[in-house]
Amino acid sequence: xxxxxxxxxxxxxxxxxxxxxxxxxxxxxxxxxxxxxxxxxxxxxxxxxxxxxxxxxxxxxxxxxxxxxxxxxxxxxxxxxxxxxxxxxxxxxxxxxxxxxxxxxxxxxxxxxxxx
Amino acid sequence: xxxxxxxxxxxxxxxxxxxxxxxxxxxxxxxxxxxxxxxxxxxxxxxxxxxxxxxxxxxxxxxxxxxxxxxxxxxxxxxxxxxxxxxxxxxxxxxxxxxxxxxxxxxxxxxx
Numbered sequence: 001x002x003x004x005x006x007x008x009x010x011x012x013x014x015x016x017x018x019x020x021x022x023x024x025x026x027x028x029x030x031x032x033x034x035x036x037x038x039x040x041x042x043x044x045x046x047x048x049x050x051x052x053x054x055x056x057x058x059x060x061x062x063x064x065x066x067x068x069x070x071x072x073x074x075x076x077x078x079x080x081x082x083x084x085x086x087x088x089x090x091x092x093x094x095x096x097x098x099x100x101x102x103x104x105x106x107x108x109x110x111x112x113x114x115x116x
Numbered sequence: 117x118x119x120x121x122x123x124x125x126x127x128x129x130x131x132x133x134x135x136x137x138x139x140x141x142x143x144x145x146x147x148x149x150x151x152x153x154x155x156x157x158x159x160x161x162x163x164x165x166x167x168x169x170x171x172x173x174x175x176x177x178x179x180x181x182x183x184x185x186x187x188x189x190x191x192x193x194x195x196x197x198x199x200x201x202x203x204x205x206x207x208x209x210x211x212x213x214x215x216x217x218x219x220x221x222x223x224x225x226x227x228x
Contacts, residue, residue: 041221044160044216046215046216103148103209103214104162107152107160109158110157
């Protein structure tokens, strides 16, 4: 149980375009979802936390107008990178947490974004 | 005070040996300490976790040792195998809060 999927696994886009990444909890209801960014050989950096039906809470330094997060249902959250630039190239990972076990985060497989 | 310090940054162990990764924390309010395993190009996966009411937890070849007074915890991988080669992250959080505070990670290589 507690499977989280992400789509796409890899995406290449041109500078200036927008790209959407989906995160789904497959077998549980995710009341809270998280989006992380990971640079090569570094730890995970939390970008934002979202609760279903509410606006996301962004971490300090993360541009909310650039990284749009929507958590429209208990099984789906999306991250849209708007007007992407090469510096947005990174590995994006989502995680989801339901009500049991309390506060445990289950991670998706990640999405590799390359902006050319 | 929110930091979790992890060492070493990288580790090479012979097959069959014991791999040991250490973490230290400052915030005594933390009460949940998970370890995650991450393979290249994949998301992290929960490996094993411990709460401060016990000093050791073992699951198969993986053991967490926890020293509350020293504010340190470590991951031991017994009989290390090439398939254990991955990056390992320790983390900490309060049991009443989602937010994970991550260590910097340890790249483990098991040599055949």
